[in-house]
Amino acid sequence: SQTIHQWPATLVQPVGSPLSLECTVEGTSNPNLYWYRQAAGRGLQLLFYSVGIGQISSEVPQNLSASRPQDRQFILSSKKLLLSDSGFYLCAWSSGTSGYNEQFFGPGTRLTVL
């Protein structure tokens, strides 16, 4: 069966510090991968998606970046965090290219920027 992992689970970082969040998927090949951010009490906002190694599409211009160094690994990064980067970050995967397959989400990372 497929599983998706995210770490760390929680993170407290000072403004201006770097960020690296990791997501890995097991039990599937060539998944579509997604990074979402959720502000407190709000819906999810798509940040990045990837359909293959090295292929990253950005949905929202900001100081975050994403990379996919391996088929089942997706990394969210920042060189300098802002207060507004605080939130709940969720990684998700789906199979196929039709776009009509459900996405499966990881447990998320709660990021607080102070």
Added chain:
Amino acid sequence: AQKITQTQPGMFVQEKEAVTLDCTYDTSDPSYGLFWYKQPSSGEMIFLIYQGSYDQQNATEGRYSLNFQKARKSANLVISASQLGDSAMYFCALTAGGTSYGKLTFGQGTILTVHP
């Protein structure tokens, strides 16, 4: 551009009763899919049910059913026989277009509270 609107910030229901969570959507693409997810206080997102724009029948999954009214662009989630464990945030989401690669647009969510 796609848009999802969930107009009910919070809903209350008595245990064992049915509840309907509203969702309206907007897309110019004739081919699209609608999803409902449940988010408990732990934060995980749990897939509940899917409806395709060309599906002839309303989707059902156990106690969950989707009241899909295409002309009105609504896709309401119906939960029958509510349980205490149904208390959570519920999100409606839309994906549209054959090359969208599954990108989802989420609504703002509805917090459901089930009373004993």
